[in-house]
Amino acid sequence: MNKNSNYCGPMRFAHRGLVQRAPENTIDAFAAAIEYGCEGIELDVRLSKDGVAIVVHDGNMTRMTDGKITAEISELTAAELTAAEIPYAGHLLPYHPPVPYSEGEGSSRTFTPEEIEYFRAVDTRKTHLSTFAEFDRWFAGVDTDTVIEIELCAPGTFRAIYPILQASPNCARYIVFSGHWDILEEMLDTMAQGGRPEGLRIGANFRRLDEKNLAMIARAGFYEVGLNDRWFDETDVAKLREMGVKVFSNLGDYPEWWRTLQTVGVEGFKTNYAEAYTDWYRYGKK
Secondary structure: OOOOOOOOOOEEEEEOOOOOOOOOOOHHHHHHHHHHOOOEEEEEEEEOOOOOEEEOOOOEOOOOOOOOOOOEHHHOOHHHHHHOOEEOOOOOOOOOOOEEOOOOOOOOEEOOHHHHHHHOOOOOOEEOOOEHHHHHHHHHOOOOOOEEEEEEOOOOHHHHHHHHHHHOOOHHHEEEEEOOHHHHHHHHHHHHHHOOOOOOEEEEEEEOOOHHHHHHHHHHOOOEEEEEOOOOOHHHHHHHHHOOOEEEEEOOOOHHHHHHHOOOOOOEEEEOOHHHHHHHHHOOOO
């Protein structure tokens, strides 16, 4: 059930899930984002030692397990990765975005002592990572219009998820993208040989526009492009719209940028603070 049915701003993509409710990139965090009413979710995919696509961002397990497991994702099997306990304690972000270091520094930000204390609060719950195939099966059973951005973080990930996408009932709700040029070429080459799974949309995280990126956009048939806060304006959005491409802003979790998002014409934006943004949007946009 969408608790924000009266919201009419840019699409809110919960970055790695609703990370105030559950650790990032877990089905718990994705379920919380859907229950809250986010229009979109962003998740990350890497490959295990045995070539299985795992929903995880970092290249190793150090941060997610508080140092209990330090091996690289590529050094562990899918069974080992999905069995690892991910603690809630220390892995939930506070409700409020961090404050600026100083006026005008935008996304260079830090947490207050009170927020750090909240962030480290004792919580005995544990959760686990999932394979992308497990996520796909779970998502197929969820009654929602939520869109999923799938960020590919390592070479080989698109080839690994390609057969899953071909058989998935969820493709019309998926956007597959990457910020790595070699992975984008892998995506395009794979689909040139085997075809694009029905309904699948693709995109790129280019952070900012330049001539090289524009040339890729012109030939690739992207649905969306991710650009960084303060690195684009309404002129760039209009240029891409003329090419049939939508802009999804990357993070920029501070009110100054939230105000900008309302006017530059973006389709949506990634955020670590969907609830705080929504309350800001509802109650005065200050």
